[in-house]
Amino acid sequence: MQKNILHLDLDTFFVSCERLIDSRLQHRPLLVGGIGDRGVVAACSYETRAFGVHSGMSMKVARRLCPEAVVIKGNSGIYTKYSHLVTEIIKEKVPLFEKASVDEFYADLTGMDKFYGCYKYASELRQQIIKESGLPISFGLSANKIVSKVATGEAKPNNQLQIDSGFEKSFLAPLSIRKIPSVGEKTYQTLRNLGVDKVAVIQQMPVEMMISALGANGRTIWKRANGIDNPPIIPFYERKSISTERTFTKDTIDVVQLRTTIFAMAESLAYQLRRGEKLAGTISVKIRYSDFNTYSKQIKIPYSSADHIIIPKVLELFDKLYQRRLLIRLVGVKISDIVTGNYQINLFDDTEEMLSLYNAMDTIRGRYGELSVMRASSMGAKTIGRFQNPFGGEPPVLLAHRKH
Amino acid sequence: MKFIVSSTYLLKQLQVLGGVINSSNTLPILDNFLFDIDHSKLTVSASDLETTMSSVLDIESDSEGSVAIPARLLLDTLKTFPEQPLTFVIEDNNTVEISSNHGKYALAYADGAEFPKAITLEDPSSTTISGDILATAISKTIFAAGNDDLRPVMSGVFFQFSTDNLTFVATDAHKLVKYTREDVSATQQAEFIMPKKPLTLLKGILAASDENVTIEYNDSNAKFTFENTVLVCRLIDGKYPNYEAVIPKENPNKLSIDRSQFLSSVKRVSIFSNKTTHQIRLKIAGAELNISAEDIDYSNKAEERLTCDYQGDDMQIGFNSRFLTEMLNNLNADEVQLEMSMPNRAGILTPVDGLDEGEHVTMLVMPVMLNS
Numbered sequence: 001m002q003k004n005i006l007h008l009d010l011d012t013f014f015v016s017c018e019r020l021i022d023s024r025l026q027h028r029p030l031l032v033g034g035i036g037d038r039g040v041v042a043a044c045s046y047e048t049r050a051f052g053v054h055s056g057m058s059m060k061v062a063r064r065l066c067p068e069a070v071v072i073k074g075n076s077g078i079y080t081k082y083s084h085l086v087t088e089i090i091k092e093k094v095p096l097f098e099k100a101s102v103d104e105f106y107a108d109l110t111g112m113d114k115f116y117g118c119y120k121y122a123s124e125l126r127q128q129i130i131k132e133s134g135l136p137i138s139f140g141l142s143a144n145k146i147v148s149k150v151a152t153g154e155a156k157p158n159n160q161l162q163i164d165s166g167f168e169k170s171f172l173a174p175l176s177i178r179k180i181p182s183v184g185e186k187t188y189q190t191l192r193n194l195g196v197d198k199v200a201v202i203q204q205m206p207v208e209m210m211i212s213a214l215g216a217n218g219r220t221i222w223k224r225a226n227g228i229d230n231p232p233i234i235p236f237y238e239r240k241s242i243s244t245e246r247t248f249t250k251d252t253i254d255v256v257q258l259r260t261t262i263f264a265m266a267e268s269l270a271y272q273l274r275r276g277e278k279l280a281g282t283i284s285v286k287i288r289y290s291d292f293n294t295y296s297k298q299i300k301i302p303y304s305s306a307d308h309i310i311i312p313k314v315l316e317l318f319d320k321l322y323q324r325r326l327l328i329r330l331v332g333v334k335i336s337d338i339v340t341g342n343y344q345i346n347l348f349d350d351t352e353e354m355l356s357l358y359n360a361m362d363t364i365r366g367r368y369g370e371l372s373v374m375r376a377s378s379m380g381a382k383t384i385g386r387f388q389n390p391f392g393g394e395p396p397v398l399l400a401h402r403k404h
Numbered sequence: 405m406k407f408i409v410s411s412t413y414l415l416k417q418l419q420v421l422g423g424v425i426n427s428s429n430t431l432p433i434l435d436n437f438l439f440d441i442d443h444s445k446l447t448v449s450a451s452d453l454e455t456t457m458s459s460v461l462d463i464e465s466d467s468e469g470s471v472a473i474p475a476r477l478l479l480d481t482l483k484t485f486p487e488q489p490l491t492f493v494i495e496d497n498n499t500v501e502i503s504s505n506h507g508k509y510a511l512a513y514a515d516g517a518e519f520p521k522a523i524t525l526e527d528p529s530s531t532t533i534s535g536d537i538l539a540t541a542i543s544k545t546i547f548a549a550g551n552d553d554l555r556p557v558m559s560g561v562f563f564q565f566s567t568d569n570l571t572f573v574a575t576d577a578h579k580l581v582k583y584t585r586e587d588v589s590a591t592q593q594a595e596f597i598m599p600k601k602p603l604t605l606l607k608g609i610l611a612a613s614d615e616n617v618t619i620e621y622n623d624s625n626a627k628f629t630f631e632n633t634v635l636v637c638r639l640i641d642g643k644y645p646n647y648e649a650v651i652p653k654e655n656p657n658k659l660s661i662d663r664s665q666f667l668s669s670v671k672r673v674s675i676f677s678n679k680t681t682h683q684i685r686l687k688i689a690g691a692e693l694n695i696s697a698e699d700i701d702y703s704n705k706a707e708e709r710l711t712c713d714y715q716g717d718d719m720q721i722g723f724n725s726r727f728l729t730e731m732l733n734n735l736n737a738d739e740v741q742l743e744m745s746m747p748n749r750a751g752i753l754t755p756v757d758g759l760d761e762g763e764h765v766t767m768l769v770m771p772v773m774l775n776s
Contacts, residue, residue, distance in 0.1 A: 238701070277775055279681060303681065340700050341681030342722055342772040345748060346577045347650045355748045355773065362775075 002165055004109040004118040004141065005233070006094075007148035008126070010086065011136040011157045013103035014043035017082050018072050020134050029069040033059055036249045042074055046157055085133050093125050098233045106145055108233050119162045126160060142168060144230040150179050168227025173200035180224050187214065187221070199225045242272055242390050245332025251290040253327050257380065259315060264374070264381035265333040266314040270307050271370060273335065274343070274362055276391035279303035281337035283310060285317040288330035297321045298334075305343050306350075307358065307375075310335070405494035407441055407465035411504070414490070415482040417448060417459045418475075420633075423605045424450040424457050425475050431520075436472035438519040439492075441465055449522065450475065455602045455637040456522045470516025473500055477511055522636055525627050528620035531565055531590040535617050535630060539610040541572045542603045544583045544765060547730055549600055550576030557642040560597040565590035569762075573647055579727045580647060580750075580768040581734075587762030596621055597640040602628075606635065651768060652750055655743035657716030659688060660756060663740045666693075667732040669708045673697045674725035676706035683772050684725045689718040697725070721747045722772040731767045747774060 010016065014032040019025045031053070033042040039059035051066040063071065083102040090097055094107040109118045122141050129137050140151025142163040150172065155161035163171045177183055177191055177199055194213060196202060202210065202225035210218035223229035244265045252258065262285065273280055284298030297317050304310060314333055322328070345355065364373045418437065429435055429452070438458075440447040443466060449458035471494055481502070491503040499510045542561065550558040555577075564571040569586045606628060610617065613630075620627040621639070628635045670684065677684050677697035687694040691714055696707040721744060732740065737755030744751045753767040 274775070339680040340678045341683050342774055344578055344724060344772050345770040347575060347580060347647075347750065347768065347770050348577050348645050352746070352749060359748075359773070 002110075003143050003230070004113060005143065005145050005148050006107040006109050006118070006122050006125075006139055006141050007145065007152045008090070008105040008107070008129075008137055008139045009149075009152045009156070010083075010103035011138055012043055012045055013083075013135070014074055014079055015045045016135045017079050018074075020082070021078070025070060029066055031059065031062055031066070031069045031071045032074040033062075033071075035059065035071055035073050038247055038249055044069075082133060082135060086129055086135065086137075089129050089132055090125070093128070096233055096235060098235055099237075106148070106233050109141075122162075123160060142227075144168075144227070145233070146181055146224045146229050146231070147171070147227045149181055150175065153179060169203060172225060172227055173198065173203060175199050177202065177225075180221060182217070182224070183221060187217070190214065202226075239390050240338060241334055241336035242269055242338070243332060243334035244269060245286065245330055247288075247330045248328070251327035251329050253325070255322075258322070258328060258331060259318065260377060260380040261331055262314055262318050262333060263311060264378035265331075266311045267307060267375060267378050268370065269333060269335050270305060270310045271362065271365060272390055273305040273338070274358075275366070276389060277340060277342055278338050278391060279305050279341045279343065280310070280335040281339070282335070283313050283317065284334045284336070285314055285321055286330070286332040286334070287318070287321055287328055289324060290327040290329050292329070294330075295321055296332075300337070303339060303341065303344075308349075308354070405441060405465075405467040405469045405471075406492065407446060407463045407467070408489050408491050409446065409461065409463045410487065411482055411485040411490050412487045414461065415479070415485075417461055418479055418482065420605075420609055421448055421450040421457055421459060422475060422479055423608070424452055424455055424601075426452045433472060433514060433518050433520070435475055436514060436519065437475050437478065438470060438472050438516055440470040440516065442468055449519070451520055451522070452601075453520060454599065455605070455635065456520075457602075457605065457633065457635040458522065459634075460632040469494070470519075471500065472514040472516055472519050474511055474513075481509060523625050523638070525620055525622050525625050525636070528622045528627065529590075529592055529594055530618055530620040531570075531594075532616050532618045533570065533585075533588050535610040535613040535615045537585060537588060538617050538619075539607050539613070541570070541583050541585065542607040543611075544734060545572045545574040545581045546600060546603055546607070547574075547734060548576060548579050548581040548767075549574040552576070556640055557597055557644050560599045560640040561603055562597050562644045562647075563595065565592075565594045567592065573644070575645070575647060575768075578724070578770050579731065580650070581731075582647070582651075582764075582766045582768075584764040585762055586764070587760075594621060595644070596623075596626060597642065597644055598626060599637065599640050602635055602637040609633070650750065651766070652745050652752065655745045655752060657688070657719060657744045658714070659693065659716075659742040659744070660713040660739060661693065661710065661742070663732055663735060663737055663755075665710060666740065667729060669695050669710055670725055670728050670732065673706045673708055674729070676704045677725055681772075682725045683722055684728075685720060685722050685774065687718075687720045688712070688714055688716075690714065716744075719744065719747060720774060721751065722774045723751070723769060724772060727769045731769060735765065735767075747771060 015030050029047040030045040031041055033039050037060050041055050041057045041059055041062045043055055044053045048066045048069050053062045053066050079102055087099055090105055097105055097107040099105055112118055112121055119141055122139055126137055126139055136158040138152050138156045138158060139160045140148040140155055142148045142151055143165050147163055147168045151161045151163050177196060178188055202222060207219060207222045210222040246261055281303050282298055282300050284296055286296035288294040297320060301313055361373050434451060438449040444463060446461045446463045447458050449456060485504060488505050493501045498512055500513045502509045545561050549561055558576055562573040567589050569584050570588050572583045574581050615630045617628055617630045625638055673695045674682055674684055674697055676699060678699045684695060684697040691711055693710045693712045698705040731753055735755045737758035739756040741754050741756055742751050750768045750770050755765055
């Protein structure tokens with residue numbers, strides 16, 4: 001059956017949010033991201049793009065390219081709030097949708113054409129979002145997710161585009177191969193070295209040639225180039241792991257600071273688990289030295305969500321991992337192998353006082369926020385924390401440069 | 405060297421002893437049975453270094469000596485024979501020749517001297533109890549013992565002998581069983597931790613036997629002697645946790661319920677619980693017990709209501725359903741009592757009826773933390 005898949009993408013989402021909060025930022029070059037020298041650009045306004053700025057770029061470079069830009073640190077809490085607002089509108093209006101990230105949605109409008117006409121319906125939805133949220137949004141409408149996503153990219157900024165059934169191939173043909181989702185820097189280089197620059201060339205190649213050049217991925221890219229890849233809409237994201245990491249403003253060898261940071265990360269993640277009524281079976285710790293060599297180590301534990309089990313394991317892993325007497329650039333903690341359940345109390349190790357204390361701390365956090373109460377050992381670390389429940393079925397808030 | 409023995413008689417004994425042999429051994433000699441022939445007595449032994457078990461068989465022979473014969477090969481062969489006399493001839497060229505009514509079979513053997521010697525207990529204390537009591541005590545407790553290599557003491561069953569009674573305890577830190585017999589006692593106080601493997605073997609052999617078992621023990625080993633069999637094993641070294649301290653004394657909330665009804669409800673509901681954590685929730689209010697489970701990942705959920713006899717405040721408590729079913733399965737009472745105090749403290753499960761005179765069973769199960 002002919003499908004109608006809509007792709008919606010909020011234009012320069014973080015920038016638009018900041019402009020909503022502070023209207024003085026309208027029509028001015030704006031950069032959102034880490035403000036330190038180590039920061040990266042998470043989002044940049046269209047004004048800055050003329051200077052060669054793009055998201056994922058080092059903030060230092062971006063500032064040099066566009067010195068007149070206003071730089072804002074960004075607040076994921078606010079973006080999440082606006083993202084929710086938009087999600088609610090879409091949820092109300094469409095039968096099946098996928099939230100692919102904070103600012104991107106797919107909706108299956110198949111069958112709606114009988115009553116309204118898909119394009120008209122999508123246009124009305126877009127107008128409603130713009131009116132109710134105040135955020136600019138673009139959409140692409142076609143028979144599958146990939147073509148719709150590319151169409152949105154072509155429609156931007158703040159516009160819409162429909163690719164009629166049967167015209168997918170000719171729509172894609174003149175575009176650069178960079179525009180195909182999943183073609184990253186590396187694949188792009190490989191294909192350019194083969195003399196492939198436009199999608200049209202891939203369309204003319206036999207699929208076997210793509211497979212021999214790129215492996216299994218070649219088939220996917222070939223199908224996408226021909227507009228016939230049709231991945232399903234995923235209405236709910238199941239989190240398989242939760243993690244946090246920090247790049248220090250200055251590389252450090254201060255073990256107390258490192259341990260404090262790791263400790264705070266473990267405490268925060270364990271709280272996320274308990275809040276989502278989850279247990280974890282695997283813990284891993286990552287460190288990156290100043291020479292960019294990255295090491296990580298993981299262990300399996302009996303399913304748990306208790307601080308006194310997870311924190312010591314994390315510190316133990318860190319001590320095992322930190323062997324080279326070198327400056328450290330980044331540390332991170334990840335918890336995976338997550339299942340639904342509550343902490344199984346131990347007869348000998350857990351005292352009633354401790355369990356009541358945990359309960360009380362979690363209740364306080366639930367009411368006054370995650371940072372309202374913490375262990376003294378965590379207090380030295382700069383705010384590590386997230387503001388949304390990671391198990392709500394939504395995709396994680398990802399910075400622009402980490403999307404692929 | 406030569407002896408004659410009945411095939412089924414030998415097989416029966418060897419099958420029991422075969423339970424000692426591990427499927428993979430670091431010492432190849434341990435893949436063998438040790439045959440020690442002393443005229444009309446044959447002592448067959450099997451060992452895994454920790455546990456050594458031997459049985460004495462009557463045979464027809466007039467020679468002496470010992471050989472180690474490959475266990476798997478011998479068992480596989482014996483299994484196929486109908487009852488008949490078998491003649492074993494131990495040749496000097498390191499082969500044993502077995503002659504049956506059907507033909508001849510030759511197996512390579514090793515010198516019996518290579519087989520590790522069984523430990524002899526120095527200065528042991530001893531107690532005698534009936535085999536079926538020991539078997540019951542083992543089967544009532546062993547399921548609750550843990551598997552954690554990091555806490556070896558909890559991987560065994562704690563034997564606590566006194567002049568008044570015998571107590572057997574097993575726990576994995578999430579559940580605990582204490583089984584006491586007041587109708588038997590020891591001559592002096594003693595405590596030791598038995599590993600699981602020899603207990604499983606003993607349970608199998610002693611079930612429904614009225615033979616008396618003599619238990620000898622010192623600080624490092626224990627020896628069980630009955631009929632024609634001796635089992636010697638190394639004890640688990642270490643201090644058993646102070647389990648008495650964790651059994652809650654004040655439990656104002658008491659639930660009495662039909663065991664089989666409770667068990668089948670828990671089993672049914674737990675099918676709908678999370679496949680990894682098996683957690684279920686009990687809600688008790690008035691004379692109604694509500695059992696529910698939910699697997700959010702697959703949108704499965706179940707709820708059952710049972711009438712019960714309940715005294716105490718309304719409460720909600722979460723349990724791993726595996727623990728509850730194991731415990732309820734292990735009891736044979738018609739009615740059980742579950743005593744509780746708080747949702748984060750242990751529940752105590754005891755049978756209301758079905759116990760012998762002087763027999764006491766206390767089962768503890770730790771709940772899971774429920775978000776209020």
